[in-house]
Amino acid sequence: MRFISLHRADGRIVPGIILRRDGVDMAVDVTHPANPPWYAALPADLLAWVEAGLDTLSARLASGRYADAACVPLSQASLAAPLPRPGKVVGAAFNFHDALRERGMPPPASPVIFIKSGRTVIGPGQAVRLATDVGNVTYEAELGVVIGRTALRIDAADAMDHVAGYLIVNDVSASDMVRADKAFVRGKSQPTFCPCGPWIATPDEIADAGALGVRLRLDGIARQQGNTADLVFGIAELIAHASTQMPLDPGDIIATGTPAGVAIAHDPPAWLRAGSAMIAEVDGLGALHNPIVAEGRT
Structure with a gap:
């Protein structure tokens, strides 16, 4: 799986993933409030996901159902550094x-x-x-x-x-x-x-x-x-x-x-x-x- 960090319109940087839909790479804001509660309850930064284990998250995230409001073509997404402040x-x-x-x-x-x-x-x-x-x-x-x-x-x-x-x-x-x-x-x-x-x-x-x-x-x-x-x-x-x-x-x-x-x-x-x-x-x-x-x- 490919993991990203996204700039939201409110200025926050949040974690996400890239999924392929109908031949198009889509950037998915996983913790977007329009998504099911389990996703919105995940930690709000990618470093915490790394600490939890990206491999343990991948299967569930890959099969997830995401609201249209949480998805944008990757070419239109505003990406941050995946880990904006590594140790x-x-x-x-x-x-x-x-x-x-x-x-x-x-x-x-x-x-x-x-x-x-x-x-x-x-x-x-x-x-x-x-x-x-x-x-x-x-x-x-x-x-x-x-x-x-x-x-x-x-x-x-x-x-x-x-x-x-x-x-x-x-x-x-x-x-x-x-x-x-x-x-x-x-x-x-x-x-x-x-x-x-x-x-x-x-x-x-x-x-x-x-x-x-x-x-x-x-x-x-x-x-x-x-x-x-x-x-x-x-x-x-x-x-x-x-x-x-x-x-x-x-x-x-x-x-x-x-x-x-x-x-x-x-x-x-x-x-x-x-x-x-x-x-x-x-x-x-x-x-x-x-x-x-x-x-x-x-």
């Missing part, structure tokens, strides 16, 4: 073989991970805002993994049991800050620097998360085109390793790394600029559209 985003650096070849770097001996603030997360259609004092900012299209069960010092063999689903992450990064600091946190954690979405797909929706195309276009130009088959450390290894460094909680997101083609790799470099627009795509997970604006603009 944390754990990123993986240097985790694509093609990106390492592009840089002339050997693969790391173990995963290189960093923390990205959950407050950086924005949703589909929301703008990445560039501060005037933050230069040389790049896109980074990635497969994101949503943690569904607390993980602490787990083995890779058990790691996939802790996965609630998958989504697209665009790990926007201020390259100059990363280089100056020789660390990732500041350059990765600027406001709006983590577009996520457009939905969370449960594992049964994805035939093989280790063989998904990952692409990014900037102003219509293809800038990244990779595949998760090229990951240095796979999803299970990343989760297991991260769980040795910190507890992973339901709703945390693991960003698995980005393929070749980040901004600095192009001639001239394809740094993000106000007025541009980018689309990140991962097979089976849709497309994540985000414009770029100067800070203080709309």
Whole structure:
């Protein structure tokens, strides 16, 4: 099943699902008051659903009967980030073989991970805002993994049991800050620097998360085109390793790394600029559209 967060007309962000009706993907506001009472009584945010277990909800939600007032074509829905405020985003650096070849770097001996603030997360259609004092900012299209069960010092063999689903992450990064600091946190954690979405797909929706195309276009130009088959450390290894460094909680997101083609790799470099627009795509997970604006603009 595909899970979403929706903007209601009253400004609230509420959880929902995507169902196919008569060949059209429909966004369903599950807790809409017009629906039967059981649905309206569900928790009013998707994080609570993740904590309860998306797999346990899927069967009942898929067979539900929803009021017409609660349904809108997905193309007309106003989507928020599926998890607007995850506890944390754990990123993986240097985790694509093609990106390492592009840089002339050997693969790391173990995963290189960093923390990205959950407050950086924005949703589909929301703008990445560039501060005037933050230069040389790049896109980074990635497969994101949503943690569904607390993980602490787990083995890779058990790691996939802790996965609630998958989504697209665009790990926007201020390259100059990363280089100056020789660390990732500041350059990765600027406001709006983590577009996520457009939905969370449960594992049964994805035939093989280790063989998904990952692409990014900037102003219509293809800038990244990779595949998760090229990951240095796979999803299970990343989760297991991260769980040795910190507890992973339901709703945390693991960003698995980005393929070749980040901004600095192009001639001239394809740094993000106000007025541009980018689309990140991962097979089976849709497309994540985000414009770029100067800070203080709309």
